[in-house]
Every structure is written in C-alpha cells, then in structure tokens.
Amino acid sequence: MDTQSKVNWLKLLLSSVLIAVLLYFGRNLFVPLSFALLISFILYPVCKWLEQKKLPRWAAIAFCLLLLLIVIGLLVWLLVRQMVSFAKEWPGVEAKLIDTWDKLSTHVEHTYNIDTDRQKVWLESMASDIASSAFGMAQGVLYTSAVSLVLLLLIPIYIALILYYREQLAKGLYLLFRKDEQKKIRLILQETITTYYNFIKGMAIVYLVVAVLNSVGLLLLGIPHAVFFGIVASVLTFIPYVGITIGAILPMAIAWVTYDNIWYPIGVIIVFGVVQYLEANLIFPWAVSYRLRVNMLFTLLAIVAGGILWGASGMILFIPFLAILKLIADKHEAMRAVSVLLGNGND
Numbered sequence: 001m002d003t004q005s006k007v008n009w010l011k012l013l014l015s016s017v018l019i020a021v022l023l024y025f026g027r028n029l030f031v032p033l034s035f036a037l038l039i040s041f042i043l044y045p046v047c048k049w050l051e052q053k054k055l056p057r058w059a060a061i062a063f064c065l066l067l068l069l070i071v072i073g074l075l076v077w078l079l080v081r082q083m084v085s086f087a088k089e090w091p092g093v094e095a096k097l098i099d100t101w102d103k104l105s106t107h108v109e110h111t112y113n114i115d116t117d118r119q120k121v122w123l124e125s126m127a128s129d130i131a132s133s134a135f136g137m138a139q140g141v142l143y144t145s146a147v148s149l150v151l152l153l154l155i156p157i158y159i160a161l162i163l164y165y166r167e168q169l170a171k172g173l174y175l176l177f178r179k180d181e182q183k184k185i186r187l188i189l190q191e192t193i194t195t196y197y198n199f200i201k202g203m204a205i206v207y208l209v210v211a212v213l214n215s216v217g218l219l220l221l222g223i224p225h226a227v228f229f230g231i232v233a234s235v236l237t238f239i240p241y242v243g244i245t246i247g248a249i250l251p252m253a254i255a256w257v258t259y260d261n262i263w264y265p266i267g268v269i270i271v272f273g274v275v276q277y278l279e280a281n282l283i284f285p286w287a288v289s290y291r292l293r294v295n296m297l298f299t300l301l302a303i304v305a306g307g308i309l310w311g312a313s314g315m316i317l318f319i320p321f322l323a324i325l326k327l328i329a330d331k332h333e334a335m336r337a338v339s340v341l342l343g344n345g346n347d
Contacts, residue, residue, distance in 0.1 A: 002309075015223070020309065023309050023310070024309050024310075027310045027311075027313075027314075028307065030156060030310075031310055031313045031314075031317070032154045032155045033158055034313075034317050034321075035155050035313075035317065036154075036155050036156075036158030036162060037158075037162060038196075038317070038320055039068070039155070039159050039191050039195050040159050040162040040163055040166075041192075041197060041200075042196075042197055042200050042201075043061075043065075043068065043159065043163065044062040044163065044166070044193055044197070045193075045194070045197050046064050046067075047060045047064050047163055050063060050064070058164070059161075061159075061160050061163045061164060062160075064158065064163070065159065069156075075231075078227075078231065079158075079228065079231065079232075080125070083228065085225060085228075087101045087297075096257045096258065096260075100256075100257060100260070108249055116286070146236050147246060152275055170186075170189065173185070173189070184332075185279060187331075188328055188331050188332060191327075191331060192305070192324060192327055192328060192331075195327055196320070196323075196324060196327070199323070202284075204282055206237075206279060206283055207234050207235065207237070208234075209283050210233075210234040210237060210275055210279050210283065211230050211231045211233075211234035213229045213230075213275045214226075214229070214230030214231075214233050214234055214271065214272065214275055215230030215231070216230075217230075217271030217272075217274070217275065218230055218251060218268065218271060221255070221264060221267045221268065221271065222264075223251050223254060223258070223260075223264070223268065224258060225254070226251075226255060229250060229251040229254075232247055232250075233247030233248065233251075233272060234247075235247075237279065238278075244272055244276050247272070248268055248269060248272045251268050252265040252268045252269065253265075255267070255268050269325065293325055294322055295342065295343060296325050296344050298322060298341075298342050299319065299322065302318040302319055302321070302322040303315050303318065303319065305318060306318030306319075322342070324336075324337065325338070325342070326342045326343070329342065
C-alpha cells in the first residue's frame with residue numbers, strides 16, 4: 001500500500017512538471033487560446049439566446065464580438081482620455097515633485113549631514129543604472145509587444161471558431177470519458193459555463209460599483225484625475241488585498257504632491273479602505289449569487305505560478321482557471337479532496 005502510494009505521488013509530481021513545461025514553452029499558443037475560451041464561456045449564453053431568436057449562428061457570433069469590442073473600446077477610450085488629461089498637467093506635477101525633492105534633500109542634509117552634492121551623485125548613479133536596465137528591457141518589451149499584438153488579433157478568431165464549432169468540441173470532450181460518465185460530464189460542463197457566466201456578470205457589476213465609489217470618494221477629496229485612479233484601483237481588485245494597495249499608491253502620491261498635506265494621502269487610504277470593506281461585505285455578496293470560494297493561499301499561488309509561466313497574462317488567467325477547477329471539484333464527488341483543499345473552510 002505504501003509503495004503504491006509513493007508511486008502515485010511520483011506520477012503526480014512528474015505529471016505536474018510535464019504540464020508546467022508544456023504550459024511554459026507553449027504559452028504563445030495557450031495564452032490567446034485561454035483568453036478566447038474564457039471569453040467564449042461569457043459570450044455563449046448571449047450567443048445561444050440570439051440563436052433561439054432565429055438569428056443565424058454566424059450573425060449571433062458577429063454581434064457578440066461587436067458588443068465585446070464596443071465595451072472594451074469604451075473602457076480604453078475612457079482610460080486614454082484620462083491619461084491624456086494627466087499628461088497635460090504633468091509639468092505642474094513635475095514642478096511640485098522637484099520642490100518636494102528639494103525640501104526632502106534639505107531635511108536629509110540637516111538631519112544626517114549628507115550634503116546635496118553627495119545626494120545628487122547618488123541620484124545620478126541610480127538614474128544611470130535604471131536607464132541602462134530600461135534600455136535592455138525596452139528591446140524585450142518591443143519584441144513582446146509585437147508578439148502580443150499578433151496574439152491579440154488571434155483571440156477574436158479563436159472565440160468565433162470555438163462558438164461556431166462548440167457542439168463538435170463538446171462531443172470530442174465527452175468521448176474522452178466512459179459512456180457511463182458522459183452524462184455527468186455534460187451536466188458539469190453546462191453548469192460550469194452557466195455558473196461562470198453568472199459569476200463574471202456579477203463581477204462586472206462589482207467592478208463598476210467599486211469604480212464609481214472610488215471615483216466619487218477621490219472627487220470629494222479633490223484628488224486630480226479621480227475617475228482614472230478610481231477605475232484603475234477597481235480593475236486591480238482582481239488581485240486580492242494586494243491589488244487595492246497597488247491602486248492606492250499613485251493617488252496617494254499625487255495627493256501629497258498636490259496639497260503638501262499628510263491628511264490627503266490618509267484620506268485616500270480611508271476612501272479605498274471603506275470601499276474595499278463595502279466590496280467584500282456588501283457589494284460582492286449582493287452582485288454575485290454564487291461565490292467561487294478559493295482560499296487565499298491557493299489564490300496567491302495561482303497568481304505567482306501564472307506570473308512565472310505566462311507573465312502578466314498568467315496572473316490574470318490562472319485565477320479563473322483555479323476558480324473553474326474549484327467549481328468542477330464542488331460538483332464531482334470523485335474530486336471532493338480537491339474541493340476541500342481549495343476551499344476556504346466555509347463551504
């Protein structure tokens with residue numbers, strides 16, 4: 001029994017390593033395909049509803065893709081508009097940053113006896129190191145951007161093909177299992193798509209409400225570009241706990257530079273803290289009827305693993321993959337151990 005157990009663990013380890021290697025070296029294939037698959041889950045109920053209204057499948061798919069493009073385009077337009085507005089005011093912000101640096105430099109000189117010339121040498125050395133590193137990174141970024149652009153163009157094509165050939169793809173998936181299990185797999189797949197669609201729909205409402213509350217709170221404080229910072233902080237909440245902290249750093253800095261008063265950055269912290277509390281205890285339970293409860297440990301592990309294997313795309317994709325795995329495990333008795341392992345103890 002012990003020997004068999006060891007062999008099973010060894011097989012599990014080898015399988016995990018093999019899958020990780022395949023995911024890493026095949027990321028240019030799997031990343032756009034994964035985005036397309038998840039988006040297809042979201043668009044499938046809408047596409048199916050349109051087909052039931054006697055709309056041809058190709059027309060239903062085209063309408064869904066057009067609707068998705070319009071939503072993404074509006075979000076990008078809003079963010080770009082806010083960024084352009086921020087860029088126009090950058091000279092004033094830069095002058096205040098220089099003034100703040102001069103005050104900080106004077107404080108350091110009087111407190112630690114480090115003269116401004118030595119501080120300037122240190123600053124120039126740091127800037128030189130950053131510039132040399134940035135030049136090396138720029139080449140990689142340009143190459144990655146070119147590849148990402150090609151992959152981005154493939155996503156809508158993959159979505160259209162997945163939705164168009166969904167029956168054949170599902171049938172092929174069913175045939176991978178024994179006949180007595182195919183009905184159960186069909187039910188699990190249908191429930192997974194439906195539940196994931198409702199989950200994403202609820203999350204969209206959560207992000208919208210959080211963005212509005214963030215923006216209103218920052219506007220009441222008088223923080224410049226409050227809408228931009230509110231939206232960015234809302235989007236970053238997909239990273240539990242850490243995301244809201246990252247989203248608060250820039251508006252805190254702008255608040256400090258703009259007003260030169262510690263109470264404004266504290267006000268930003270209070271606004272984001274209150275919104276985060278409302279999101280966790282009121283908005284999320286109200287908007288999302290089925291919460292995919294995955295404990296914090298495995299959520300962070302999924303983010304780290306996704307970043308290692310697929311970069312920023314993996315950090316986004318691995319969280320819904322983990323949630324779908326938990327959803328399947330909840331509905332499959334044979335995967336009860338996985339469900340308990342990934343759960344947060346309240347299932």
